[in-house]
Amino acid sequence: MNDSSIDVTNMTVAFGHKHALSSISLSIKSGEQIALIGPSGAGKTTFLNSLAALTVPSEGEIALMGQNVRNMKDPKQRAKTIGMIRQQFDLVNELPVLHNVLAGRLSDWGLLKSLLSLVFPQEKQVAIQALKKVGLADKLYTKTGLLSGGEQQRVAMARLLLQNPAIILADEPVASLDPARSEDLLQMLTQLAAEGNQTLIASLHSVDYALTYFSRVIALKDGKIYFDLKSNDITKDRLSELYAIEEEQNG
Numbered sequence: 670m671n672d673s674s675i676d677v678t679n680m681t682v683a684f685g686h687k688h689a690l691s692s693i694s695l696s697i698k699s700g701e702q703i704a705l706i707g708p709s710g711a712g713k714t715t716f717l718n719s720l721a722a723l724t725v726p727s728e729g730e731i732a733l734m735g736q737n738v739r740n741m742k743d744p745k746q747r748a749k750t751i752g753m754i755r756q757q758f759d760l761v762n763e764l765p766v767l768h769n770v771l772a773g774r775l776s777d778w779g780l781l782k783s784l785l786s787l788v789f790p791q792e793k794q795v796a797i798q799a800l801k802k803v804g805l806a807d808k809l810y811t812k813t814g815l816l817s818g819g820e821q822q823r824v825a826m827a828r829l830l831l832q833n834p835a836i837i838l839a840d841e842p843v844a845s846l847d848p849a850r851s852e853d854l855l856q857m858l859t860q861l862a863a864e865g866n867q868t869l870i871a872s873l874h875s876v877d878y879a880l881t882y883f884s885r886v887i888a889l890k891d892g893k894i895y896f897d898l899k900s901n902d903i904t905k906d907r908l909s910e911l912y913a914i915e916e917e918q919n920g
């Protein structure tokens with residue numbers, strides 16, 4: 670049975686006196702696709718970073734595939750469990766596209782073999798297949814830094830295909846893309862995750878994209894869950910309340 674579930678219990682993340690997240694509890698089943706929305710500063714990035722073990726909660730527990738994240742020390746196991754696409758893509762600009770995609774195998778192979786892997790034809794074929802899937806087969810040997818933002822995002826997705834984690838986290842994956850490319854990327858990301866039976870959580874600033882591409886939407890506000898609903902059940906009023914700018918009460 671392919672388990673890629675997530676269970677968060679009473680998670681609080683504090684930065685000094687500031688509570689970026691307060692007592693968050695939720696469960697996500699294997700294969701669910703979830704959009705994370707909410708105003709700036711609501712805690713979306715902090716939530717994703719906590720699942721990826723990049724931020725350590727001050728209280729509470731996170732279980733990925735039934736295992737406590739705190740005990741997941743082995744980088745190989747972590748890479749098989751969680752993969753993250755971030756706004757800055759984390760690609761090496763000086764290297765060709767193909768090398769960046771093969772870096773998806775880094776945790777399996779170590780740096781040297783990943784870089785040398787181009788001499789192993791079958792590994793190269795796997796990377797080429799991934800690049801074909803994201804529509805970049807003609808850019809194998811292009812220097813990654815010369816690609817547009819949208820193309821670089823696709824390289825990051827191809828790398829994720831090679832890493833093949835059980836859970837995919839995407840932090841504002843379309844932030845730097847125009848509307849057509851944003852739709853294209855979200856379509857591809859949700860389709861690839863569905864094909865791989867991977868759990869997907871993507872934070873998005875666009876409510877339209879959240880409602881179009883995701884069946885469940887979790888809204889954060891001031892570090893708390895504001896709502897956790899099926900897309901079909903979300904009303905305009907709830908969204909207006911979520912994004913309302915609260916006036917400072919003076920005097």
Ligand SMILES: Nc1ncnc2c1ncn2[C@@H]1O[C@H](COP(=O)(O)OP(=O)(O)OP(=O)(O)O)[C@@H](O)[C@H]1O
Nearest residue numbers: 684687688689707708709710711712713714715716
């Ligand atoms: N390393 C940090 N140190 C101190 N405060 C932080 C740190 N990281 C986040 N915060 C604070 O925690 C809160 C949540 O930030 P977070 O980046 O998670 O929000 P977000 O919902 O992702 O925002 P945005 O949509 O603007 O990216 C904010 O008030 C932010 O200033």
